[in-house]
Amino acid sequence: MADVAANSAGEEIVRTYPARLRVMLPLPLAEPLDYLAPEGIATPEPGSFVRVALGSRQVFGVVWEGEGGEGLPLDRLKSILEILPAPPLRPEMRRFIDRVATYTLSPPGMVLKMAMSIEEALLPRAPRRVCVMTADGLTALESADAETKLTAARRRVLQALRDEGACAATELARRAGCTAGVVRGLIAGGLVAEDFVSGEPAAEPAPDWRADGPALSCDQERAAERLVARVHEAGFSVTVLDGVTGSGKTETYFAAIAAALAAGRQVLVLLPEIALGAQWLERFKRRFGTLPAEWHSDISQSARRDTWRAVASGKTRIVVGARSALFLPFPELGLIIVDEEHDASYKQEDGVCYQARDMAVLRASIAEIPIVLVSATPSLETVVNVARGRYERVHLPRRHAEASLPAIELVDMRGHRVESGRFLSPPLVVALGKTLDAGEQALLFLNRRGYAPLTLCRACGHRFQCPNCTAWLVEHRFTARLVCHHCGYTAPLPALCPECLATGALVPCGPGVERLQEEVAARFPEARTGLMVSDLLQGPRAAAELAQAMVEHRYDVLIGTQIVAKGHHFPMLTLVGVVDADLGLVGGDLRATERTYQLLQQVAGRAGRAERPGRVLIQTYMPEQPVMRALGAGDRDRFLEAEAAARRDAGLPPFGRLAALIVSAGDAEAADFATRALARAAPQLPGIAVLGPAAAPLAILRGRHRRRFLVKAERGTNLQAALRDWLGRVRVAGSVRVQVDIDPYSFL
Numbered sequence: 001m002a003d004v005a006a007n008s009a010g011e012e013i014v015r016t017y018p019a020r021l022r023v024m025l026p027l028p029l030a031e032p033l034d035y036l037a038p039e040g041i042a043t044p045e046p047g048s049f050v051r052v053a054l055g056s057r058q059v060f061g062v063v064w065e066g067e068g069g070e071g072l073p074l075d076r077l078k079s080i081l082e083i084l085p086a087p088p089l090r091p092e093m094r095r096f097i098d099r100v101a102t103y104t105l106s107p108p109g110m111v112l113k114m115a116m117s118i119e120e121a122l123l124p125r126a127p128r129r130v131c132v133m134t135a136d137g138l139t140a141l142e143s144a145d146a147e148t149k150l151t152a153a154r155r156r157v158l159q160a161l162r163d164e165g166a167c168a169a170t171e172l173a174r175r176a177g178c179t180a181g182v183v184r185g186l187i188a189g190g191l192v193a194e195d196f197v198s199g200e201p202a203a204e205p206a207p208d209w210r211a212d213g214p215a216l217s218c219d220q221e222r223a224a225e226r227l228v229a230r231v232h233e234a235g236f237s238v239t240v241l242d243g244v245t246g247s248g249k250t251e252t253y254f255a256a257i258a259a260a261l262a263a264g265r266q267v268l269v270l271l272p273e274i275a276l277g278a279q280w281l282e283r284f285k286r287r288f289g290t291l292p293a294e295w296h297s298d299i300s301q302s303a304r305r306d307t308w309r310a311v312a313s314g315k316t317r318i319v320v321g322a323r324s325a326l327f328l329p330f331p332e333l334g335l336i337i338v339d340e341e342h343d344a345s346y347k348q349e350d351g352v353c354y355q356a357r358d359m360a361v362l363r364a365s366i367a368e369i370p371i372v373l374v375s376a377t378p379s380l381e382t383v384v385n386v387a388r389g390r391y392e393r394v395h396l397p398r399r400h401a402e403a404s405l406p407a408i409e410l411v412d413m414r415g416h417r418v419e420s421g422r423f424l425s426p427p428l429v430v431a432l433g434k435t436l437d438a439g440e441q442a443l444l445f446l447n448r449r450g451y452a453p454l455t456l457c458r459a460c461g462h463r464f465q466c467p468n469c470t471a472w473l474v475e476h477r478f479t480a481r482l483v484c485h486h487c488g489y490t491a492p493l494p495a496l497c498p499e500c501l502a503t504g505a506l507v508p509c510g511p512g513v514e515r516l517q518e519e520v521a522a523r524f525p526e527a528r529t530g531l532m533v534s535d536l537l538q539g540p541r542a543a544a545e546l547a548q549a550m551v552e553h554r555y556d557v558l559i560g561t562q563i564v565a566k567g568h569h570f571p572m573l574t575l576v577g578v579v580d581a582d583l584g585l586v587g588g589d590l591r592a593t594e595r596t597y598q599l600l601q602q603v604a605g606r607a608g609r610a611e612r613p614g615r616v617l618i619q620t621y622m623p624e625q626p627v628m629r630a631l632g633a634g635d636r637d638r639f640l641e642a643e644a645a646a647r648r649d650a651g652l653p654p655f656g657r658l659a660a661l662i663v664s665a666g667d668a669e670a671a672d673f674a675t676r677a678l679a680r681a682a683p684q685l686p687g688i689a690v691l692g693p694a695a696a697p698l699a700i701l702r703g704r705h706r707r708r709f710l711v712k713a714e715r716g717t718n719l720q721a722a723l724r725d726w727l728g729r730v731r732v733a734g735s736v737r738v739q740v741d742i743d744p745y746s747f748l
């Protein structure tokens, strides 16, 4: 590249410059920035990770496609400082990032940020300090009187080191289940030494796709053949694996995974975070002889770094992860599985708002590979895509091994008196008693954390409200605190009412899972009860341990929120009680009935999965509601038709398009000012209607005042273009945030 200028004497001089490149930075910028190719080395190809200066800092970025823009004159541009030693981001990944940004109306840099979430992965691994066994350590461990010479904790540490090899001190303590102090003591005593290692860690052995899975039933075989055929065809396709709970969907898609691995391709399995339990991992290991790489919020920084790196280099062949795993840089991706595809947790609500299932379909289409959407209760979006012929459906109508589907009965709560402070109806109590007498297990489902959803003063009526949000505080007895479930604010439960100073007048209203556990304990003192709720379980591991305890029948009654609904297989569980089926129906959410149906169907599916038949009792005050009737009658298709008709009439997704605009600011006036400016500039286009502005139901969240617009568009209109144009015409103050949520799932 060259440009022509004149010197002071008027002579023409030709200056040559290295190429002008566009570099995408993981920052909220509208476009890549221009930089000059580094001098003295080959020009980096698009996709290369590079280090550049930005103002006074240095940042990592990616060389993007295309020529540099008009922007700054060449002599003002800075040079790329370094090309990083990571495999370049592949063209389909760069296109994916661009397309996600366009679809979600996010700065592309913020999407790139999700794809390079762990910057250490771009650099060579720094040498790490690890613990190694010394000769003295080995002698001590293997001596005849090791039992007496070593404490139990010390022996566990040495055993872990011998059996699993060198590792960092903290990791060693974790493996041995002891404190870091024990490891330090061993180092001081010369039984363990420290050493430095560098380079990449040894990869897990590759999964063995040759190993035979279980013999499949006829239905399963037919479904598996279809999935395998899609893998062999290559090319983009979407297949919906629709099978009742317990029909063996996992075994069936394992066949497709084996086929993709055999074809030398990488595989990505997405699961809702809370379903990423040890049960799934163990099944995988039983089938493929090794564990897959994991990617979710419970993974340590260093494991993330190593996994990102191993995925990018192709060393890791299969990843199972939560939605963010979609942004891992697979070079040879050949199959994506989205299990529990209807699950609302695939929707990310902050930062870049995206629906991971939908974006997974986009990624598959760009990479030209098959994707499989798996569910016992597919989302209406997916059902409609099947009806339109865009997705193919394969069906598993029966439970595996003759297990029958549980009988679902509605308990009309209007016909049963329940004492105040109690929530289990007589039929449910009787059923619980029978189940326990038979030596079987029961599950009580209530989608409410804590002890009681509302605490009020009997003397003056005072209710406890969050100081940061438009929300009541929820009492948690285990921690003896009041908690806001929206922002995490907590305060101790006071002894007196802060309003009227009455003592002993505070009363809990309504049930939470903790209160339910108290009721079960009072009615069945012998029963061993377990509580499965996210705030008492740190991460998927803890949930998995509780699930294991349930499998081993160390509990008789498991009480839980929606985390009990997913994926678990408890052979001795024969009774499921849904304590308040109406909970999810309140509120103006367009998916409220659909979600209620899915959730209750999933919970019901936990019952009677093995030889013993299951029974499900659903407590409701609205047994005539179509969703309750459909559950009682087991008539999913009728329910889906009714739901589809209602949405079609209202022009709601998937028959129309929706976007939400959430305006928020620290003070109400600034929020209102920006909201008015946006309202004045609202698009007036055929096929697009702007509803609002209105105060959001959660009018104050984390101290920010919130206003909402809802944009409804006919299918086929370019919603994103209209929004982009709208937002481009309004300037809002720096203190105001305007968040765009395409295909919103939350309307709070």
Ligand code: ADP
Residues within 6 Å of the ligand: 214, 215, 216, 217, 220, 243, 244, 245, 246, 247, 248, 249, 250, 251, 252, 400, 569
């Ligand atoms: P789903 O995912 O459809 O709810 P799963 O794949 O979890 O069903 O299967 C339910 C149970 O049946 C699991 O314990 C699984 O191991 C077992 N199972 C399913 N198919 C087979 C098969 N073909 N052979 C042996 N066991 C099977």
Ligand code: ZN
Residues within 6 Å of the ligand: 466, 467, 468, 469, 471, 484, 485, 486, 487, 488, 489, 702
């Ligand atoms: Zn709050």
